[in-house]
Structure formats: structure tokens, C-alpha cells
Amino acid sequence: MISLRGAVPGGAREVARQSRGRGRGGSTASRPTNRYIAGSASPRKTPMRSKAPPQDGVTKQILGLLRKNARTSYKEIAAKVGKPESTIRDRIKKLENAGIIRGYTAILDRNALGLSCSAFVVAAVENDRVPEVTRALLEMPNVLQVHHTSGAKRIVFLVAAKDFEDLQGFLGNGLAKLRLKDEEVIVILKSFREYAAPLEF
Numbered sequence: 001m002i003s004l005r006g007a008v009p010g011g012a013r014e015v016a017r018q019s020r021g022r023g024r025g026g027s028t029a030s031r032p033t034n035r036y037i038a039g040s041a042s043p044r045k046t047p048m049r050s051k052a053p054p055q056d057g058v059t060k061q062i063l064g065l066l067r068k069n070a071r072t073s074y075k076e077i078a079a080k081v082g083k084p085e086s087t088i089r090d091r092i093k094k095l096e097n098a099g100i101i102r103g104y105t106a107i108l109d110r111n112a113l114g115l116s117c118s119a120f121v122v123a124a125v126e127n128d129r130v131p132e133v134t135r136a137l138l139e140m141p142n143v144l145q146v147h148h149t150s151g152a153k154r155i156v157f158l159v160a161a162k163d164f165e166d167l168q169g170f171l172g173n174g175l176a177k178l179r180l181k182d183e184e185v186i187v188i189l190k191s192f193r194e195y196a197a198p199l200e201f
Contacts, residue, residue, distance in 0.1 A: 064198070065080060068196050115142065117167050118159065119158070121159060121171070121184070122153045122186065123181065124153045133178050140159075
């Protein structure tokens with residue numbers, strides 16, 4: 001049985017996109033190499049991760065600036081942090097090598113792309129089937145997030161659709177083969193925050 005009810009968060013699709021390296025002199029945005037979609041496949045793993053740099057004020061400022069705008073140049077960050085550009089470049093490289101910075105993100109407006117209906121789906125699934133169900137969900141288009149949670153309902157995922165009818169079609173057809181149990185669908189009415197939230201660490 002599927003139940004529907006209104007809820008809160010939702011909004012633009014986030015595509016974590018890594019492109020080609022930062023330009024010199026601070027005029028070109030940072031664009032690392034590989035590319036992945038947030039919430040689906042994991043980014044390419046670094047063979048050997050180096051030791052993370054200190055989580056001091058410099059690191060916190062750099063991460064805060066990049067979370068607000070991943071295209072901020074070394075030169076701009078150096079000016080705002082009050083450190084030489086070479087120091088900023090070295091610190092960011094260490095953050096990348098340590099796996100703290102996993103990628104650089106482009107945030108897309110789902111509404112502008114015609115995907116104006118989003119919902120969280122909470123469902124029960126046998127614990128031994130969680131990996132199988134997770135893999136299947138990650139391969140489905142417009143499934144933006146997938147989480148394995150505690151409690152009776154082990155799977156939570158976020159899906160985007162064109163409209164309510166499209167969402168119902170996905171729930172009726174796309175999910176049938178997964179054999180989920182006791183699904184609850186929480187339709188998003190309005191979003192207040194999705195990305196670039198401040199982190200305390």
C-alpha cells in the first residue's frame with residue numbers, strides 16, 4: 001500500500017561535475033577531471049589518500065567559499081582568506097587528495113527543466129536485499145538520493161518527476177520490480193534549503 005502526504009524540502013538537481021583543473025592567475029574556474037552524479041555512483045576513488053590538512057580557520061574559510069561557489073578561483077580565495085595564492089592552491093590540493101573535497105558541483109533548477117514534482121519515498125525492505133535494491137535505484141533516472149536508514153523502513157530515496165501523474169507512473173511501474181513493502185510517499189510542497197548549508201566541524 002502506498003500512502004501520499006505533503007512535506008517540506010526539495011528543489012534543484014545537483015550534478016557533481018568534475019572537469020579540468022583550475023586556471024592560472026585565478027581567472028578560470030576549478031575543473032577537476034572525472035565526473036559523477038551526486039547521490040548515485042561514487043566518485044572515482046583516489047588510490048592512496050594523503051593526510052588531511054589541519055582543520056583550522058584557513059581550511060574552514062576555503063571550504064566555506066567553495067561550498068558557496070565551486071568556481072571561485074585561487075586568486076579570489078587568497079584575497080578573501082588573506083593568504084598567498086600558492087598556499088591556497090596547496091591546501092585545496094591536499095583537501096582533494098585526502099578525499100575531503102570529493103568533487104565540484106553544478107546545481108540545476110529542476111523546475112526550469114520541467115521536473116516540478118519531487119518526493120521522498122520511504123519503504124521497508126529485507127536487510128539482505130538492501131544492496132540489491134540500492135543498486136537498482138541508483139540506475140533509475142531522476143532518482144536523486146538513496147539512503148539506507150535505521151528502523152523498520154530501511155530505504156529512503158528522493159525522486160523527481162514532471163508532474164504528479166508522472167510520479168504516480170514511476171511509483172506504479174518503476175518500483176514494482178523492486179518488491180518494496182509499506183511504501184510511504186512524501187510529496188515536496190516547497191523547499192527552503194537544499195545546498196551550500198554551513199557546516200560546523
